Each structure stands twice: as structure tokens, then as C-alpha cells.
Amino acid sequence: MTAGGAAAGDRRLRVLVDGPAPASWNMALDEALLELGTTPVLRLYAWAPHAVSLGWFQAAADFADLPPGTPVVRRLTGGGAIHHGDELTFALVCDAACLPTEIASGYRLLHDAAVAVLQAVGVPCRRLEHGAAPAARPGERWCFAEPGRDDVVTARGKLLGSAQRRVRRPRARVLHHGSLVLRRPSLTPFVAAVADHTDPDRAAPTLRSGLVRAIAAALDLVSTPDLPTAAERALAARLQQQRYADSGFTARR
């Protein structure tokens, strides 16, 4: 069996642990995994340089006031913008059948997994049981500005940003993005952070391994370290050039 390929009865969760990379590469590889992957994949990564990602439907013009030189990329997933500073980012890519049919239930499953891992390192967080559903036209442009139902929060605010892209052809597949804040980024100082409660540098490896374990368990999968395939890297390189590193693509709305 080749890396990235599926086998009958395959219960593997491919785990890709990447170092810091430019925003355009991070988004391109996630889309390549969505398009080419068959086995479920959990990719963990970081951002260098730090960058702002816009939700798929957001208007680039609404972010014209960002400091000059701030890298901006458009995510394939929905929701509000995120300033990706010192954070633990993950992308779960899997068949839709791996998650509950109702989208909100899928969020709850993954958020509960994250809450357990965070609490284990001393971060007193919880998933909001109540709160506002997303507004038709959110007044806030930042993902972390308005915690809502099912968001992971501490007493200070929202700690984990999540968003999804769903495709149904050729198969029903999901890309789920998660952004767990380790230290508050400069453009969104109102967010909660792991650093509010514990040393993020010490906690990060435990959080990383804990997330892998907890998400694999939530999906009833067995985590297996892996690398992107040559095909995934090649498609990612093309998508990076044609879409995510293209300012015209970022400004398409």
C-alpha cells in the first residue's frame, strides 16, 4: 500500500506533522489533501511568517487596514478571519462519513476532544452549550471576536477557531480547520490563549500528541505517522502558485 492510499477496512488516520510554513503553502497543501486523499488525514502545522487568513466568503476590502506587509491568504473554509501567530493549527481531512451527519454534531465531537486535551494541561476551558447561532452577516470580521454556540472558550474568550469546507463530488469529503491559540496574536489581542494558564512552549508537544490521540479516538481511527505523497505535494505546489500565493485570488471577493 502506498502512502496516502486507502485499503479495504483501512482504519488509519494519517498524521502529518509539518513545521512552520508560509500561509500559501499551508492552504494549498490542505486543499491538495482534500482533493487527493482517501485515507483520513490529520495535519498539524504552524505559520512562518505569521499571517491573516480570510474566511472563504469574506471581502478582502474589509481588511485594507491591516499593517502594511501583513501576509494575507484566503482559506477554503468558512467563518471569520484569523491572525495566525503562535498557534497550534490542524487540518482534518476525511470522508464526510467519518463525522456525524449533522455538521454541528461534528464540531461538537472535535471540540470535546480538544477540550479534554486542553484541560489535561491545565487550561480551564469548556465548550459553550448555548449562545448565538452564526449571524447571516456577522458584524465582527474576526473569527475569535464573537464566541458562539459550541465554541471552545475560557473565561477570557474564544480559544479555538474552527471552520469547514465540504465537497460532495466525487465523494462526500470534509476539510476541518482548527486554530488553537498558544499566545495572543498582535492583531487580535482579545482572544484567549494557552499562555493565559500555562507555559505554551512546554504544553505544545503534549497538546500536539494529545490532539492526535483524542481526534483519532473520537473518529475510531488508529493514528499513523506519515508524509505527504509526491502527488499531494505536486498538486499543493500548483495550487500555491495558481491560487493561494496569487493576490488576485485573495482579493476575489
Next chain:
Amino acid sequence: MRPTDCKFLKSHEWCRIENGIATIGISDHAVSHLSDLVFLDLPAKGASVTVGESFGEIESVKAVSSLYAPVSGEVVDVNSKLPDNLEWLAQEPFGKAWMIKVRVTTKSPDLIDTAAYDAHCKAEG
């Protein structure tokens, strides 16, 4: 009870073809699983859509989902009021929540009738 004059894709789009014009929307099953719809992006009148390819996108609970065309052809009308009245999708998914009308050149070979679609939804859960 779903209307019997519609055909469905397993990806939950429906179409009703009358006099060569397909009225297209998404089913009650899709709407119930999406929940909390927040944004709808539809093509412009005059655009072309192609069988099996995305003709629009819908966002719910920060999940962007593609909408797939059950027919190919030119978009001759768009329900421009729908994006500002997304609650219609839950109220009347086969009525006033139609999305686009297309002058049909080709139909998807994957269209199924209401009974088969009912069975598909039951199997999907």
C-alpha cells in the same frame, strides 16, 4: 412528503423540469443537516452551469458546501431574494426556496426519482 415531480442527485440537489427549464434547489434533507445557514452564493443570470460541477456555495456553521448542478445549460433566472431570506430553505425547500432556473441542454445521468431519493436519505441517516 417530497414532491414526486422532482428528480434528485444523491448530493441532495433537486430539479423540476418544465418546458425545457429546470428549476433547481436543495432538498429538505440537505437543509436539515446543514442547519444554521448563514450565506448563499449563486451564479448570475446568463452564466453557464455544467452537470456535476459546482454552481454555487452555501455556508452554515462556518462550513462551506458546494452546490452541484443536476443539468447543464444557461442560467435564465436566479432567486435573488433567497440569500437574504435563508429561512425559506427550511420552510419551503421545494417551493419559494428555489435557487436557479436553467435552460436545459443536458441532464445528469445520476438523477433519481423521489422514491429512490427517499431511500437514499434513509440509508444516509
